[in-house]
Amino acid sequence: MRIAVFAGDGIGPEVTEQAVRVLEKLGLDSLELVEGDVGGMAYRKHGHPLPPQTLETARSADAILFGAVGDFSCDHLERHLRPEQAILGLRKELGLFANLRPARVFPGLEELTTLREEVAREIDLLIVRELNGDVYFGEKGIRTLPDGRRQGWDMMSYAEDEVRRIAHSGFTAAMGRSKKLCSVDKANVLETSQLWRDVVIEVSKEYPEVELSHMYVDNAAMQLVKNPGQFDVIVTGNLFGDILSDQASMCVGSIGLLASASLAEGTYGLYEPIHGSAPDIAGKGLANPMATILSAAMLLRHSLGLEEQAVRIENAVAGALSAGVKGGDLGGSAGTRQIGDAVVERL
Amino acid sequence: MRIAVFAGDGIGPEVTEQAVRVLEKLGLDSLELVEGDVGGMAYRKHGHPLPPQTLETARSADAILFGAVGDFSCDHLERHLRPEQAILGLRKELGLFANLRPARVFPGLEELTTLREEVAREIDLLIVRELNGDVYFGEKGIRTLPDGRRQGWDMMSYAEDEVRRIAHSGFTAAMGRSKKLCSVDKANVLETSQLWRDVVIEVSKEYPEVELSHMYVDNAAMQLVKNPGQFDVIVTGNLFGDILSDQASMCVGSIGLLASASLAEGTYGLYEPIHGSAPDIAGKGLANPMATILSAAMLLRHSLGLEEQAVRIENAVAGALSAGVKGGDLGGSAGTRQIGDAVVERL
Ligand SMILES: CC(C)[C@H](C(=O)O)[C@@H](O)C(=O)O
């Protein structure tokens, strides 16, 4: 079993280091960890945010543990050389089409969210975001119109098989939870959404037990404020999923604890904390590695089938938290290494 | 002075009726109100959600007071016949390119928001949303690809003059408030956003006093949860503005009080409550007409230059609220007519 470890930029290396310590502590004989360069640091070393050797490492592995990419000093670069292209490239090249973003308020951490406690307490949802299509990957450019004006343009689209695939992910997730699926689109304005909605309805026939509803994206953004507890599984496209999953994460208050999985067909997946590269605190040993450690647990469960070890890690994190080991983001004062120690110690 | 009154669907007629009573009570000699049909009811009467005579009425007026459109029984119609096309058509045909959506927690109503009081109290922001471009008005369709798959597609774009125009609206609004403007885009993925950002930066040169910042839309959705008080004026495109302005409105908790303006160059504008047609409570006399009444006040101020009368209305609404006259949406029990009475009485 081989895990590719792509630490990336900013706090990526610090938090990934602790997750690697946790994985090593498990003492799994057959587990091999291979590093690779991604993001701004890869651009500086190799001239590209996703160099071919990194992609090769990814392909040779069973799963990827990902830190973060993002580096303001690359803002001036052409789009295809910017750090974000590493994650977009991995998603596309490896067919990582289903982003699973659970959001749940951790017991005992209710005071961290800006939502009222009685509202926040009810949050236990999963956003299933499509990652391989939509306006993210359509043709795009900046052109000069016949009358001389500059125009920026991006093609938004979904083909039926792309929608079908992610719809199945959504329904499958719903079957494993409370059998409620809400599909979010903007079908009153977008033809892409109209096709999305039609296909989701087609697919729903195969899941008669799941109660399917549809919601416009603007309303979904409202309902996530008004009553986030109403949602169980949400399935949506790449762009709307980007916005709504970040909104939902912040509702939980403890973003330093939230992991995510980006899955291909089969067991292959990329696992990353949902926080970004946080350049402001990078290199200071202040970042909370728990989200990355929990991402490693997700990886063991989904890609390697190591449920028992995943639970061990999750319990160790929960144990550290209840013992009061909290990063600055959670209102505590524990540093990156100290949090890593606290988790490793409990394994 | 002529106001076109387009009541529309669902609760639209009820709430508009009360706003009209308020306008009439002002006793302005020179004020003429002309009704017109829009939305699902217009489709049923004339076969089109925005019949030519309605558009003519709009063109002959100085401003539009708009209720709401939306009617599930039209869901099966072709897109160009659905109720939403009325509002989209008016925006486009009349060049209503700047949507102003203020969000502020009303003193005394802090308990209505799902945000913690100390967070909600700080909210006082204005979203300036572009309304004439973006993926809303690009070419779109559902096509069959050469390999037989159906694909839904929508073209997203902004030309530089479209961005420049709304950027000026944003900077002008910022000059009238605390001189902070946050432009929201997704420039790390979209070329439309890259052009948007470039043009906003160009325009910023003309407003050296305004402090301009840029934020990705996913982060903006997060920050509106984490710390909405950090924002003053936000300027953004049609699609992102749709989502973020609804999110921000719900943060305020009292959506039945929120008015909005959609402005053309000059003084022409359309004014509407931000709540929709609420078919579930339509015709029951339960809807809160305050947002529509406050929209009428905005209309008097911006389109007719009647500041004094606008303030009179706003004070009357505030007076009714502090006297405890609250609709069901605000946790009270006052009906539509009763709220109208309470406001009229205080004029
Ligand atoms: C970095 C960026 C391209 C990316 C996205 O928009 O998908 C990020 O926001 C995310 O959600 O993983």
Ligand SMILES: CC(C)[C@H](C(=O)O)[C@@H](O)C(=O)O
């Ligand atoms: C009805 C719909 C087309 C409209 C929009 O998306 O613009 C509405 O949501 C709004 O924000 O006014």
